[in-house]
Amino acid sequence: MAGLVNYISESFNELKNHVTWTPWAEAQRLTLVVILFSVIFALAIWGIDTVFSNAIEYYFSLVKPEQVQV
Template sequence: MAGIVNYISESYNELKNHVTWPPYAEAQRLTVIVLVFSVLFSLAIWGVDTVFSSAIEQYFEWVKS
């Protein structure tokens, strides 16, 4: 149990004293960029999934008849 407390204490100290945090404006800009690319990537995956789904559906319709 002491090991976990020590780990949390050292992690907090590291984050507070040794990490260089970006300015708020830069963090906001980077968050928007990540959000935009996440939405675009999810739309691309949805599109590919839809195309493959209909291709497989057409294939089974073709095999069934």
């Protein structure tokens, strides 16, 4: 148990004193860039999926045999 407490203590010390953190303003700006890119990418994937879905639907409507009513 003492090893676990020592590990946590040393990890906290490392994060507090030896890690160079990104300034808050830059972190906010980069977060907005990631959000914007994610939304644009999701819309692009949705658009491509819609186009392919419609193309496949159209193809199957052409090759589907007509049903004969009896």
